[in-house]
Amino acid sequence: MRRASHLREPAAIKALLTLVALAYVALMLLLPLGAVLSQAFADGWRGWLAAVTEPDARSAIRLTLLVAGISVPLNMIFGIAASWAISKYDFRGKSILITLIELPFSVSPVVSGLVFVLLFGAQGWFGGWLQQHDIEIIFALPGLVLATVFVTFPFVARQLIPLMTAQGRGDEEAALTLGASGWQTFWHVTLPNIRFGLLYGVLLCNARAMGEFGAVSVVSGHIRGETNTMPLHVEVLYNEYNFIAAFAVASLLALLAVVTLALKSALEWRYRAAIAARS
Amino acid sequence: MGMARTLIRNPSPLPGLGLSLGITIFWLSFIVLIPLSAVFIRSWGGGWDAFWAAAGTPRAIASYKLTFGAALGAAAVNALFGLLIAWVIVRYHFPGKRLFAALIDLPFALPTAVAGIALAALYADTGLIGAQLARLGLAVAYKPTGVVVALIFVGLPFVVRTVEPVLAEVSRETEEAALTLGASRWQTFARVIFPTIAPALATGFALAFARGAGEYGSVIFIAGNMPFESEIAPLLIVTQLEEYDFEGATAIAAVMLVVSFAILMVLNLLQHWQQRRSA
Numbered sequence: 309m310r311r312a313s314h315l316r317e318p319a320a321i322k323a324l325l326t327l328v329a330l331a332y333v334a335l336m337l338l339l340p341l342g343a344v345l346s347q348a349f350a351d352g353w354r355g356w357l358a359a360v361t362e363p364d365a366r367s368a369i370r371l372t373l374l375v376a377g378i379s380v381p382l383n384m385i386f387g388i389a390a391s392w393a394i395s396k397y398d399f400r401g402k403s404i405l406i407t408l409i410e411l412p413f414s415v416s417p418v419v420s421g422l423v424f425v426l427l428f429g430a431q432g433w434f435g436g437w438l439q440q441h442d443i444e445i446i447f448a449l450p451g452l453v454l455a456t457v458f459v460t461f462p463f464v465a466r467q468l469i470p471l472m473t474a475q476g477r478g479d480e481e482a483a484l485t486l487g488a489s490g491w492q493t494f495w496h497v498t499l500p501n502i503r504f505g506l507l508y509g510v511l512l513c514n515a516r517a518m519g520e521f522g523a524v525s526v527v528s529g530h531i532r533g534e535t536n537t538m539p540l541h542v543e544v545l546y547n548e549y550n551f552i553a554a555f556a557v558a559s560l561l562a563l564l565a566v567v568t569l570a571l572k573s574a575l576e577w578r579y580r581a582a583i584a585a586r587s
Numbered sequence: 588m589g590m591a592r593t594l595i596r597n598p599s600p601l602p603g604l605g606l607s608l609g610i611t612i613f614w615l616s617f618i619v620l621i622p623l624s625a626v627f628i629r630s631w632g633g634g635w636d637a638f639w640a641a642a643g644t645p646r647a648i649a650s651y652k653l654t655f656g657a658a659l660g661a662a663a664v665n666a667l668f669g670l671l672i673a674w675v676i677v678r679y680h681f682p683g684k685r686l687f688a689a690l691i692d693l694p695f696a697l698p699t700a701v702a703g704i705a706l707a708a709l710y711a712d713t714g715l716i717g718a719q720l721a722r723l724g725l726a727v728a729y730k731p732t733g734v735v736v737a738l739i740f741v742g743l744p745f746v747v748r749t750v751e752p753v754l755a756e757v758s759r760e761t762e763e764a765a766l767t768l769g770a771s772r773w774q775t776f777a778r779v780i781f782p783t784i785a786p787a788l789a790t791g792f793a794l795a796f797a798r799g800a801g802e803y804g805s806v807i808f809i810a811g812n813m814p815f816e817s818e819i820a821p822l823l824i825v826t827q828l829e830e831y832d833f834e835g836a837t838a839i840a841a842v843m844l845v846v847s848f849a850i851l852m853v854l855n856l857l858q859h860w861q862q863r864r865s866a
Contacts, residue, residue: 317772322679329675330687332668336740337693339715340705347708386614393607397599405611407851411619414847416801417699418821419840422828423622426629431833433625458618480601490602512695519698521804526825539700539804546704546808555708558701565696572696573689 347555359556368541387464395472421526447529455523467509642838658799661738669746699804729811738799746791786861
């Protein structure tokens with residue numbers, strides 16, 4: 309349908325607004341992304357390759373993959389359980405529960421790390437007990453995982469709760485009536501219904517888990533080659549004025565961001581209805 | 588059992604309520620609620636005077652002013668440009684629009700440390716933007732203005748993403764009616780469109796403010812981190828932790844958490860406002 313011409317702005321205004329928006333995004337978003345790449349390859353691809361393959365960088369990459377590999381599945385299981393409980397049943401206090409699940413998004417990353425230091429650090433509530441039993445949480449892998457799980461806590465749940473609420477429980481009830489067990493119903497009915505929404509939530513959860521800086525910075529202790537994830541390794545290199553290496557490792561994280569955005573957009577274009585329930 | 592029954596309003600034939608709600612409540616308590624409560628219990632241990640002696644030092648107050656002031660300024664800039672970008676995405680067609688729309692989420696996907704070093708490189712007085720600004724006698728990097736620039740970057744997508752769906756819903760009929768009644772295009776925007784999207788704009792503003800107030804990774808590389816001048820509150824928490832000043836770090840964290848909770852309440856009120864508007 310053609311829109312009435314009086315419903316549109318004059319062409320000049322339209323062109324002006326579009327150009328301002330494009331210029332602003334180019335300046336604020338594209339330029340920083342370009343800066344990472346140009347600095348990373350300032351010494352050519354050999355310098356880049358040397359920086360991303362030296363032992364400390366390799367161990368940072370391994371640690372980042374390990375932390376995300378533990379944290380993302382944990383939050384995926386939690387996200388599915390929480391959305392199942394919230395969307396398939398009717399109980400009191402649901403909106404409070406949803407608010408509490410989304411709480412970590414409003415907490416500063418630094419505070420998200422600090423809370424685990426207060427619990428498990430040397431001065432923390434359980435610090436003495438942990439020391440006696442020779443268990444390391446802070447300045448070790450468990451602390452990095454806890455802090456990462458905290459900051460990525462809401463991602464999967466908040467994607468699935470509206471989607472599963474909109475889908476209702478009719479499909480599941482039908483499967484049960486036909487004699488399927490609870491788990492069969494979940495695997496063969498619910499999971500296929502939510503797969504794209506789940507994938508979308510996991511994608512965003514993973515990007516944040518691999519890129520988290522503030523929270524892991526507080527619990528890591530910055531032990532080179534041991535407790536430095538990729539973002540922390542970038543900081544160490546940058547503070548040592550080793551800019552080319554810092555930007556080289558940062559370029560890997562920028563690549564992760566670009567791939568995440570591409571997959572996210574592809575999911576949105578192809579499966580918009582299957583990702584998010586539009587009210 | 589008796590209590591559980593009264594809590595559940597409309598019994599569902601689906602199995603798994605106990606398991607899914609059990610996982611949800613256990614995981615939520617273990618990862619989020621107990622750790623966050625540690626901040627309040629630790630910081631209130633010595634009563635109000637001890638709390639304020641730690642949270643209200645002149646250095647801490649200077650950091651709150653910078654943190655919340657910069658977050659407000661950045662949220663205001665993001666409200667303005669976020670509205671413009673959302674308008675252009677919803678209303679206009681131009682080549683490369685899909686790419687443009689996908690790029691808006693870059694700050695969500697790009698790790699904050701990467702954004703931080705990229706912005707520092709661009710805005711330093713030898714950088715691409717910094718050198719131009721230096722000619723005009725303006726310095727951004729290592730100054731409080733640098734904090735605002737970093738927070739504009741991280742907060743950009745919030746306003747766009749909250750305004751976009753609401754703007755897409757504004758019906759052409761209403762606009763047409765306004766025009767039939769003799770309103771100009773600008774009057775239609777100011778009197779008809781803007782009031783409809785105002786709650787979403789305010790929500791985006793509050794989300795950008797909340798994100799900015801807690802932000803750490805993208806700020807510390809571009810801010811000078813000078814006490815009393817360019818030191819944000821999350822950085823002060825980290826500094827005090829490194830000096831084993833747990834009381835100071837925890838007290839400031841408690842202040843940050845109280846602000847987060849206040850913003851959450853405002854966001855809930857805004858949601859009610861929006862629902863009333865669209866009802």
